[in-house]
Amino acid sequence: MAAVDFPAEIRDLRTTYGSIRDVTDVEALRATIRELSEQASAPDLWDDVDHAQQVTSRLSHAQGEAERIDRLGRQLDDLEVLVEMAEAAEGDERTETLAEAGRELEQLKAAMGQLEVRTLLSGEYDPREAIVTIRAEAGGVDAADFAEMLLRMYLRWSERHGYPTDVYDTSFAEEAGIKSATFKVAAPYAYGTLSVEQGTHRLVRISPFDNQGRRQTSFAGVEVLPVVAETDQVDIPENDLRVDVFRSSGPGGQSVNTTDSAVRLTHLPTGIVVSCQNEKSQLQNKAAALRVLQARLLERARAERQAELDALKGADAGSWGNQMRSYVLHPYQMVKDLRTDHEVGNTSGVFDGDIDGFLESGIRWRRQADRASA
Template sequence: MAAVDFPAEIRDLRSTYASIVEVSDLDRLRQTIRELSEEAVAPDLWDDVARAQGVTSRLSHAQSEVERLEKLGDRLDDLEVLVEMAEDAEGAERDETMAEAGRELETLRTALAQLEVRTLLSGEYDEREAIVTIRAEAGGVDAADFAEMLLRMYLRWSERHGYGTDVYDTSYAEEAGIKSATFRVAAPYAYGTLSVEQGTHRLVRISPFDNQGRRQTSFAGVEVLPFVAETDNVEVPENELRVDVFRSSGPGGQSVNTTDSAVRLTHLPTGIVVSCQNEKSQLQNKAAAMRVLQARLLERARAERQAELDALKGADAGSWGNQMRSYVLHPYQMVKDLRTEHEVGNTTAVFDGDIDGFLESGIRWRRQEEKQDA
């Protein structure tokens, strides 16, 4: 086993850490915490529940970001001390301490690489929360089942990171799986992180729905939109909307399936249709559907601006409708991103939400594409 040049490795990690701290603007984050902390103790804060939730969410995020940066700095200091201890030791104790330092070095390298990816999220809406829609495409019942597998994958990914999720609408397929589902990921930078997932996902497996055990290829589409902020001013006049109410379908708790609480909004000028049925009240469903509609209108306006500036690439590998990832369960097991070439053999882990490697490689790939187009 080759000896590790710890001083050089630590200098390299400190350089990366310094760049992350600079981009993250640690002083600004601390000032933000002070300001939000003052807002959080205001006696009238909870008079406006939505505003209160926004304040507490931003405060929690800023505190966790500062804590993460400070802990990484402390761990770098501790690593230097550990290496010094190893150099002063002898025999088996020296070997054991050096091995511990090597393991910590690798752990820190991984943690800094993950944090460095966050600094690449500098797009117009990257810091927003995300609204994700998954739709079954070609492949019949297998596609519907695949769409549900992807829904679970993203919800499990969110759960792993402690991100809140809110499922707005789920349309269940007749035999198995879902036709579509729309949910919100309530975490800063969720849009910038998950936007690289947009596109068509492909599954190859022995179909559990084919009594002859034949191999089946199915497809599901993923759409990722930025959550609409109050400052976006996405106005939707009432005379441009058609509102339909209906009874919720599929699994649900008490009251969900017994009243006409589900809401479908049709935006007449564009033909965009949005529905929400997972809340108990019609008013809650209408408000959630309106947020999704505003997000789609915001994205439509952004795309039109890009088109006018001729900024859209002619063959965008991450665009809607193009295959971007392949999940193969037979005759071998592999998940591979078709843009970045990132691949893993543990398909079970991927479907259980372990997709950070794909997200990180996708974000780096996108930044590289942007640099080439600049």
């Protein structure tokens, strides 16, 4: 086993750490924490529940981000001290301390790499929260089941990171699984992080719904949109909307399935249709559906601007999101990203929300692709 050049490794880590602090703008982050803390301590904060939840969520995330950066700095200092102790020791103590320093180095490099990915999220909408829609595509009941597996995967990923989620709408399939689902991930940079998931996902397995036990390939589509901010100009005249109300379907608690509280909005100029049925009241469902519609119109406008720029540059815009990942459960176990070649064999872990490796490699791949096309 080759000896580790600890001084060189530590110098590289300090350079990376300095870049992370510069891009994150730690002083501005601390100023934001102070401002949000003052808002959170206001006695009338909870008079407006939605605003209060936004403030406390942003404060929690900012505090977590600051602590994460500070913790890495402390770990880097501790590693340097540990290496100095190893150099001063002799015999078995020296060997054991160097081994411990090696383990600490690898853990620190991994943690630093994860945080460094955040510095790559510099797109216009990357800091936004995300609205994610999953749809079953080709594959019949297997596709509907696969769509539900993906829904659970993303909700579990959010739960692992402590990100609040709000499921706006779920359309259940007749036999199993879902036709579609739309949910919000309420965390800063959720859009920038999850946007690399957009595209077609493919599942290969022995179908549990085929009584002959044949292998089945099914597909599900993932759409990721940024949540509309107050500064965005997304005006929707009432005359451009058709509002339909209906009774919610599928699993639900008291009042959910007993009144016409579900809302479907149709944007007449574009034909875009969104619905929400998971809130308790018709008013809440309409507000949630309107947020999704605004997000889709914002993305439509962004895509049109990008198409114009691509045409001016003569670029081939290409749909890199299509066929972006394969989940193979038979005849072997593997999940592979078809853009980055990142793959893992622990398929159950992936479906339980362990997708950070795919997200990080996707973000790095996208940055490289953006630079190549610039």
